[in-house]
Amino acid sequence: MITVFVEPENETFTFERHNTVLMLQKRLGLRVNDALVIRGDRLLTSDDRLVDGDEIRIRKVTSTG
Amino acid sequence: MKCRKCKAPAEIPLPSHNTAFCRDCFATYFTGQVEKAIRRHGLIMPGERVLVALSGGKDSLSLMLELSRLGYDVTGLHVDLGIPVSSPAARAKVQGFCDLHGLKLRVVELIKEGLPIPDVKKYINRPVCSACGKIKRHWFNRVALEDGFNVLATGHNLDDEVARLFANTLRWDAGYLSDQGPCLQAESGFARKIKPLYRLTEFETACYAFLNGIEIHNAPCPYSGGASFTGHKRLWADLEHQSPGSKISFYDGFLKRGRPAFALVEKDEGHALAPCETCASPTSTGMCGVCRLAIAVTERRAADPDRQ
Ligand code: SF4
Numbered sequence: 001m002i003t004v005f006v007e008p009e010n011e012t013f014t015f016e017r018h019n020t021v022l023m024l025q026k027r028l029g030l031r032v033n034d035a036l037v038i039r040g041d042r043l044l045t046s047d048d049r050l051v052d053g054d055e056i057r058i059r060k061v062t063s064t065g
Numbered sequence: 066m067k068c069r070k071c072k073a074p075a076e077i078p079l080p081s082h083n084t085a086f087c088r089d090c091f092a093t094y095f096t097g098q099v100e101k102a103i104r105r106h107g108l109i110m111p112g113e114r115v116l117v118a119l120s121g122g123k124d125s126l127s128l129m130l131e132l133s134r135l136g137y138d139v140t141g142l143h144v145d146l147g148i149p150v151s152s153p154a155a156r157a158k159v160q161g162f163c164d165l166h167g168l169k170l171r172v173v174e175l176i177k178e179g180l181p182i183p184d185v186k187k188y189i190n191r192p193v194c195s196a197c198g199k200i201k202r203h204w205f206n207r208v209a210l211e212d213g214f215n216v217l218a219t220g221h222n223l224d225d226e227v228a229r230l231f232a233n234t235l236r237w238d239a240g241y242l243s244d245q246g247p248c249l250q251a252e253s254g255f256a257r258k259i260k261p262l263y264r265l266t267e268f269e270t271a272c273y274a275f276l277n278g279i280e281i282h283n284a285p286c287p288y289s290g291g292a293s294f295t296g297h298k299r300l301w302a303d304l305e306h307q308s309p310g311s312k313i314s315f316y317d318g319f320l321k322r323g324r325p326a327f328a329l330v331e332k333d334e335g336h337a338l339a340p341c342e343t344c345a346s347p348t349s350t351g352m353c354g355v356c357r358l359a360i361a362v363t364e365r366r367a368a369d370p371d372r373q
Pocket residue numbers: 065146182193194195197198286287288289290
């Protein structure tokens with residue numbers, strides 16, 4: 001299972017099935033430059049694999065001001 | 066994914082440039098884009114003092130950090146809007162950032178100036194965001210003038226600029242199209258206004274902020290009712306996705322071929338500007354718009370039975 005925290009909505013999701021960052025982006029309807037995909041202190045790219053227990057932070061980039 | 070330059074694992078994919086970078090090569094790329102903007106448009110001359118408008122968002126803080134690293138003499142200016150919850154949060158982020166990096170900061174408090182935004186919203190019958198924008202611009206100009214800054218820098222990025230240009234193109238707003246760009250030369254008592262991040266997208270400034278550990282203020286303003294240009298930004302995201310590089314080519318093409326044509330046809334209206342009788346900011350109306358707003362708010366607040 002992986003946990004995904006989405007900003008700026010501050011919503012948390014969990015996914016039982018996981019594979020790559022690309023799959024996660026597709027699930028959330030995000031394209032490659034729509035959001036940062038953060039694991040710890042690193043940014044992930046679409047082909048990075050997600051592993052059980054990952055905590056991922058999705059930071060959408062479109063400024064709203 | 067591997068970094069195109071050094072083959073280390075990539076962290077930042079940039080399809081618009083048909084590339085991907087590791088964090089070190091991205092830092093070099095980011096700096097290169099800012100330097101290119103400054104060089105190409107003569108944004109900052111040696112020895113000039115730069116006032117940077119700091120909202121607390123990723124763009125303005127990234128801009129401040131990058132300009133200071135490039136060795137420019139920068140001072141931040143934050144306008145505390147006096148909005149409960151969101152203003153103290155934004156100000157704390159800006160203050161913490163400047164303290165951490167040893168950067169100079171000035172703060173203008175609208176409560177002290179008699180013009181907190183909640184009162185503007187309550188007493189002035191016009192969209193609060195347009196008044197708020199006007200007040201912020203007024204203070205950036207005013208501090209630049211009073212304290213002798215040559216240049217006023219804002220964190221507008223490529224997405225902001227393209228969305229704005231697109232909106233103005235849809236309206237064929239010739240006045241705007243004749244002088245919009247990353248550099249607005251100083252004139253009649255206004256400092257030069259520059260946008261050194263205009264070549265970088267929102268995604269890129271967000272990556273820069275994250276990689277540099279910049280803590281961002283992103284609690285929304287309670288008055289922001291659906292952001293400006295969000296629809297246009299979405300359209301452009303589609304376009305960019307189908308045809309990477311569209312944004313920068315649209316914007317650069319405008320600067321090279323569109324703007325000069327509009328500048329030719331758009332004759333300068335030539336409103337004579339004189340110092341505002343109250344605050345000395347340049348204006349064509351005797352007393353400037355913001356001083357008139359301040360008077361209107363003060364009068365209506367005094368007459369408000371809830372505030373007695
Ligand atoms: S959203 Fe808030 S901070 Fe932004 S312009 Fe409107 S009132 Fe001002």
